[in-house]
Amino acid sequence: MTVADVLLLALGAxxxxxxxxxxxxxxxxxxxxxxxxxxxxxxxxxxxLGAELVAWVQILVYVGAVVVLLLFAVMLTxxxxxxxxxxxxPAWPALIVGGGVGLGLAVLLADAFRWTLYDRPxxxxxxxxxxxxxxxxxxxxxxxxxxxxAALVGAIVLSRPDIGARKGDEA
Amino acid sequence: MHAVxxxxxxxxxxxxxxxxxxxxxxxxxxxxxxELMLNAVNLIFVTADAAVRATLVGVQIESWAYPNGRPAHSxxxxxxxVIVLAAAEVGVGLAIVLQYYRMRRAVHVDEVxxxxxxEQVSR
Numbered sequence: 001m002t003v004a005d006v007l008l009l010a011l012g013a014x015x016x017x018x019x020x021x022x023x024x025x026x027x028x029x030x031x032x033x034x035x036x037x038x039x040x041x042x043x044x045x046x047x048x049l050g051a052e053l054v055a056w057v058q059i060l061v062y063v064g065a066v067v068v069l070l071l072f073a074v075m076l077t078x079x080x081x082x083x084x085x086x087x088x089x090p091a092w093p094a095l096i097v098g099g100g101v102g103l104g105l106a107v108l109l110a111d112a113f114r115w116t117l118y119d120r121p122x123x124x125x126x127x128x129x130x131x132x133x134x135x136x137x138x139x140x141x142x143x144x145x146x147x148x149x150a151a152l153v154g155a156i157v158l159s160r161p162d163i164g165a166r167k168g169d170e171a
Numbered sequence: 172m173h174a175v176x177x178x179x180x181x182x183x184x185x186x187x188x189x190x191x192x193x194x195x196x197x198x199x200x201x202x203x204x205x206e207l208m209l210n211a212v213n214l215i216f217v218t219a220d221a222a223v224r225a226t227l228v229g230v231q232i233e234s235w236a237y238p239n240g241r242p243a244h245s246x247x248x249x250x251x252x253v254i255v256l257a258a259a260e261v262g263v264g265l266a267i268v269l270q271y272y273r274m275r276r277a278v279h280v281d282e283v284x285x286x287x288x289x290e291q292v293s294r
Contacts (some may be wrong), residue, residue: 002172004172005172005173005176008172008173008176008177008180009176012176012177012179012180015180015184016180016183016184016187019183019184019187019188019207020187022187022191022203022204022207023187023188023190023191023194023195023200023203023204023207028197028199028200031200031203032203035203035206035207038184038207038210039206039210042184042210042213042214045177045180045214045217046214046217046250048172049172049177049217049218049221050221051217051220051221051244051246051247051250053247053251054213054217054247054250054251054254057251057254058213058254061254061255061257061258062206062210062254062257065258066206066257066258066261069261069262069265070199070202070203070206070261070265072265073199073265073268073269074199076269076272077199077268077269077272077278079197079199084197086196086279087195087196087197087200088194088195088196089193089194089195089196089281091194093193094189094190094191094193094194095190095194097189097190097193098186098187098188098189098190098191098193098194099186099190100186101185101186101189102182102183102184102185102186102187102189102190103186105182105185105186106179106182106183106186108182109175109178109179109181109182110175110178110179113174113175113178113222114175115173115175116173116174116175117172117173118172118173118174118221118222118225118226119172119225120172120221120225121220121221121224121225122224124244124247128243128244129244129247129248129251132242132243132244132245132247132248133248133251136242136245136248137245137248137252140252141252144252144255144256147255147256147259148255148258148259151259151260151262151263152262154263154266155262155263155265155266158263158266158267158270159266159269159270161273
């Protein structure tokens with residue numbers, strides 16, 4: 001057990017524990033805040049694994065933008081402040097399928113990689129990642145920018161009632 | 172570094188995400204569970220990248236397969252792409268949820284009518 005192992009175990013436990021709180025909490029807002037903890041712990045895992053740029057982008061985009069958007073949506077849909085009773089469906093199918101997928105994948109990966117010791121790789125700093133993105137992966141990068149623009153336009157069209165399908169258009 | 176620790180963490184996070192998608196009725200909570208799944212996949216990408224790069228040291232790659240030089244940090248690059256996709260997905264998904272809330276005053280996914288109701292279209 002090295003320092004990296006201890007950090008990986010601790011951050012992984014925090015990520016899984018707060019992830020469990022996200023899917024079981026009866027408070028909508030608390031679910032969002034537990035999601036912040038889970039995403040932050042995963043960002044710490046990225047740092048230990050040597051992916052620095054991914055960790056900071058995770059903090060910036062996920063914790064900074066996605067969770068804030070989700071909390072905005074919680075407030076815009078007038079969610080109650082206290083615990084809500086009607087958030088869940090029956091547990092058994094979800095428990096069987098989710099537990100089966102999670103434990104099955106965990107057993108598969110644990111059996112595949114055993115307790116093998118790996119060297120820690122060279123950190124993925126911004127310079128190295130930028131060289132890769134704008135060299136090897138420049139075409140997917142541009143396609144992603146088009147996709148972001150399409151998502152932006154789509155969100156605007158969806159949320160404006162005055163554009164889009166008119167009443168008389170329905171066949 | 173034992174790569175099995177983040178691998179198992181990613182697998183458990185993915186299972187939690189599947190559980191949340193199937194269990195929750197509130198559409199916003201379903202989106203949160205989807206975020207958990209995307210994060211688990213990102214974690215697996217980054218871990219696989221680190222483990223593979225630590226293992227394949229001194230392996231000669233085929234030069235015709237990579238004309239732009241040896242690829243490195245591909246897992247990290249893919250994790251960045253998935254983060255961008257997740258941001259786009261949340262944007263459009265929340266627009267749909269808010270529009271549905273404006274029409275029906277509810278965000279429960281199991282009450283969404285899949286058939287066409289003429290009398291309920293009241294916009």
